[in-house]
Amino acid sequence: MNESNPYSKYRFEDFTIRHYVELLKALKSNYTVSQYHLFNKDEKFALLRHDIDISPQRALQMAIAENKEGLKATYFIHIHSEYYNVFEKEIYNIICKIISLGHDIGIHFDTHFYSIDSKEAIDKNLYLEKELLERLFHTSIHVFSFHNTNPFILSCQDEQYAGLINTYSTYFQKSVTYCSDSNGYWKFERMYDLVQSAKAANLQLLTHPEWWQEEPMSPWQKVKRCVNGRAEKNLTAYVEILKQYNNKNIDW
Numbered sequence: 001m002n003e004s005n006p007y008s009k010y011r012f013e014d015f016t017i018r019h020y021v022e023l024l025k026a027l028k029s030n031y032t033v034s035q036y037h038l039f040n041k042d043e044k045f046a047l048l049r050h051d052i053d054i055s056p057q058r059a060l061q062m063a064i065a066e067n068k069e070g071l072k073a074t075y076f077i078h079i080h081s082e083y084y085n086v087f088e089k090e091i092y093n094i095i096c097k098i099i100s101l102g103h104d105i106g107i108h109f110d111t112h113f114y115s116i117d118s119k120e121a122i123d124k125n126l127y128l129e130k131e132l133l134e135r136l137f138h139t140s141i142h143v144f145s146f147h148n149t150n151p152f153i154l155s156c157q158d159e160q161y162a163g164l165i166n167t168y169s170t171y172f173q174k175s176v177t178y179c180s181d182s183n184g185y186w187k188f189e190r191m192y193d194l195v196q197s198a199k200a201a202n203l204q205l206l207t208h209p210e211w212w213q214e215e216p217m218s219p220w221q222k223v224k225r226c227v228n229g230r231a232e233k234n235l236t237a238y239v240e241i242l243k244q245y246n247n248k249n250i251d252w
């Protein structure tokens with residue numbers, strides 16, 4: 001491995017849908033892939049968790065790949081995201097498509113939006129988001145994950161809040177092996193090696209869809225691709241509306 005080259009040092013090739021499919025195949029042969037409200041603690045289970053921070057479009061590509069492998073995952077939606085809006089038609093349709101592929105949706109809960117500093121406030125606001133998303137997507141929500149943890153949040157280790165399974169509960173923190181792709185590289189163990197070795201009794205695999213593209217890219221390129229893609233779409237939509245109503249687009 002060439003340590004001076006970011007491509008090999010940070011394993012850019014790992015973060016493609018192609019490699020994700022290889023990961024899923026290894027996972028299927030070593031574990032029973034299940035969902036948060038369905039898994040059996042006595043089995044060698046694995047949970048596929050996706051926190052959608054930036055890209056529902058990439059989430060859909062992962063959901064399609066999982067569906068082809070006959071697997072069901074859980075997609076956590078962040079309704080306060082600065083990068084996407086579940087009330088926009090395109091994003092709404094993407095989430096509906098993910099659900100139609102058999103996946104579960106959960107809440108990616110942003111305590112910072114509400115400046116939460118008590119368990120009561122978690123219950124109250126999480127319940128509100130649960131009601132909203134259940135009505136919006138005509139589905140049941142079983143689970144949530146915290147977005148951007150801090151020491152207070154990590155101390156909130158109850159099994160459930162607002163009737164939803166807490167992915168950071170004592171059980172998950174103590175008894176389930178966790179591996180994540182946070183920030184687009186492997187900080188600890190490479191996910192494929194962990195899955196392939198089958199050494200863990202069970203697994204919670206956290207991936208953020210924005211990092212999983214068609215071709216190898218740097219994490220920063222991926223963020224720019226998502227942000228610029230959305231900006232380009234907005235500009236195109238503005239021009240189209242002007243044309244539709246025979247209005248002029250005035251510029252310098």
Ligand SMILES: [Zn+2]
Nearest residue numbers: 051053147148
């Ligand atoms: Zn997050």
